[in-house]
Amino acid sequence: MLDADIKETLIENLIGQLAGLPSIGRKTAQRLAYHILAQDSSAVNELARTLTDAKSRIHACASCGNYTERETCRICGNGRRQQNMICVVEKPADILAFERSGSYLGVYHVLGGTISPLDGIGPGDLNFARLWERSRQSQVELILALNTNAEGEATASYIVQKLQGMPVRISRLARGIPVGSELEYVDELTVQRALESRVEMG
């Protein structure tokens, strides 16, 4: 064996797994790995235990599909949230964006994906049954907050079509220029949508 062939498998494996996480590049993964190795065993074991504990004990909220460690999540269980205003999202992480804004007082519904025939995901694979059930409450408004790609659009159309004739209001998020962005750098489709949805002033 050549000297250069010596492998540090454990370190490489640790860096590789960390680099597999979203928004962690190789350089950050190296820094994280060395930080972890510099810590006490107890701290590293606690991090490992937190990971397995969280994964084994956190599951989908029985009402909305958000992550929770109890029967229903803290948002569904919060009496001050409007239970008949339901923001429909693709995945739990999308909820964070709304909660961070602090401007939404309704609840959520997590579909668990979007209809995508190419990926073999049909309506039966998503959390629709519970959505139809929730839509039967009185005076429900669904706010569709799906991604603006083909799958998101198809899923939105499917929901609108399925609920036709039901006494439920359906809206979708406004599309336009992101606040604080420079027009120069906004993509063409966004500019086109913003023009189409222009708002009259004065």
Add this chain to the structure above:
Amino acid sequence: MLDADIKETLIENLIGQLAGLPSIGRKTAQRLAYHILAQDSSAVNELARTLTDAKSRIHACASCGNYTERETCRICGNGRRQQNMICVVEKPADILAFERSGSYLGVYHVLGGTISPLDGIGPGDLNFARLWERSRQSQVELILALNTNAEGEATASYIVQKLQGMPVRISRLARGIPVGSELEYVDELTVQRALESRVEMG
């Protein structure tokens, strides 16, 4: 109990522990946590096992103090590296910067910190014994690559003083303007050092 008092302890704990890692802000920690929860249990368990395995089986190289899973690390064990050119660093992570540059063909010596009386770290707490031993090889050059703060300077002085009269060359990294940086944004002390160490041309 008020509704708003419902706590998702496990999720908060997971996000909190991830946010405790270097260069991971709260927003990234949230994204990582949700990514982890969206993965299969087997993938999360493997990540947890990788963390504990790496921590329990990776230790200091008997020769240089770098992290390794064997007796000596892959750099000390590489016959093509110059064993008598020793770059002295504070911690294993500092080695990454040199290895990434690909321009260093010697080996390393990890002190495990710098002399810092205020933090109660004296020479006895650092990996000096092995450094003096390695310095007794023939034709050794030590390249001091310690941080440019007071502790780094004090540690460098200590090494120079201890090896006085020994047949060992000691150098330190050049200080100057970082490549690719704009002069306008370089700090005063760096400019001062770069002026002092100016290099004659032509």
